[in-house]
Amino acid sequence: MTPAALRDHLADPAHGLRGRLTPGADLAKITWFRTGGAADLLFQPADEADLAAFLAALPDDVPLTVVGIGSNLLIRDGGVGGVVLRLPAKGFGEVEALGDGRIRAGAAASDKRVAAVALEAGLGGFHFLHGIPGSVGGAIRMNGGANGVETADRLVEARALDRAGRVHVLSKAEMGYSYRHADAPDDLIFVSALFEGPPADPESIRAAMAEVQHHRETVQPVREKTGGSTFKNPPGTSAWKEIDRAGCRGLRIGDAEMSALHCNFMINAGAASAFDLEALGETVRRRVFETAGILLEWEIKRLGRFTEGAAVEPFAP
Numbered sequence: 001m002t003p004a005a006l007r008d009h010l011a012d013p014a015h016g017l018r019g020r021l022t023p024g025a026d027l028a029k030i031t032w033f034r035t036g037g038a039a040d041l042l043f044q045p046a047d048e049a050d051l052a053a054f055l056a057a058l059p060d061d062v063p064l065t066v067v068g069i070g071s072n073l074l075i076r077d078g079g080v081g082g083v084v085l086r087l088p089a090k091g092f093g094e095v096e097a098l099g100d101g102r103i104r105a106g107a108a109a110s111d112k113r114v115a116a117v118a119l120e121a122g123l124g125g126f127h128f129l130h131g132i133p134g135s136v137g138g139a140i141r142m143n144g145g146a147n148g149v150e151t152a153d154r155l156v157e158a159r160a161l162d163r164a165g166r167v168h169v170l171s172k173a174e175m176g177y178s179y180r181h182a183d184a185p186d187d188l189i190f191v192s193a194l195f196e197g198p199p200a201d202p203e204s205i206r207a208a209m210a211e212v213q214h215h216r217e218t219v220q221p222v223r224e225k226t227g228g229s230t231f232k233n234p235p236g237t238s239a240w241k242e243i244d245r246a247g248c249r250g251l252r253i254g255d256a257e258m259s260a261l262h263c264n265f266m267i268n269a270g271a272a273s274a275f276d277l278e279a280l281g282e283t284v285r286r287r288v289f290e291t292a293g294i295l296l297e298w299e300i301k302r303l304g305r306f307t308e309g310a311a312v313e314p315f316a317p
Helices: 003-011 049-058 111-121 127-131 136-142 203-219 240-245 274-292
Strands: 022-028 038-044 064-069 073-075 080-086 095-099 102-106 155-161 167-171 191-198 224-227 256-257 265-268 301-303
Touching: 003 022, 003 049, 003 102, 049 155, 049 191, 064 095, 064 203, 073 274, 095 111, 102 111, 102 127, 111 136, 111 203, 127 203, 136 191, 240 274
Parallel strands: 038 080, 064 080, 073 301
Antiparallel strands: 022 038, 095 102, 102 191, 155 167, 155 191, 224 265, 256 265
């Protein structure tokens, strides 16, 4: 089905969709790297019921790609085929303290907002979210974490829809969490999560959040066009240490650069293409392997198509 035919199919009033369908949406505008191609079709549902109706109407053979706020995402220069799904804050961004130490948050809510609501409710253990520039959906899917705490430490259950629009509620055990990873089926689209934390003194929570913020602003290039941590920490060491030992601090390909401030942060220092950024990452992986025998694993998600003649081959020892 062509993009135009797919748009017409989904826009048929019989499906009753209330969300926004945007053909040829420029995805560079929604990624923190500010680079990459367009989506054949972008859909932003009005709410969970609208998302379920969309999924029921979407043909089985059409690729579906889910993105969040774009903070840990590299869209390739050729764009993304099929439909890109992005849950908007209106409809999926509510955060509510429920009492009994629990918080319910929509998948489009920012991690920082969850930390703020936890502070207001006097709940500890959420301070780490104050320093993660992402959304709840991404944290659920990737077991986001910082400062020695992970999403798995706070999650009770996650609510999701499958490709047919059916609802699934997964317990923390069913998520199959490990370091920066979940074993939940790839086709599940998370719409909300239930968290819990212990009572804590608001001043101690506020101090922990301030420490997280100070650390982030001091050692990370937060004012640059970046995607956060580029690579996962290998067992027994830190990615940045191995990148530094391999001589890759400040390494550049075009306007793509491994930050001199924190060399596990890749930045778009000007007009870097997605090709430049991904090629830089694979160059770093090769050099670290040659130096230390460690094969770094990407933490940044790379999605979409390469442009003709400009594919990046993943480094393989």
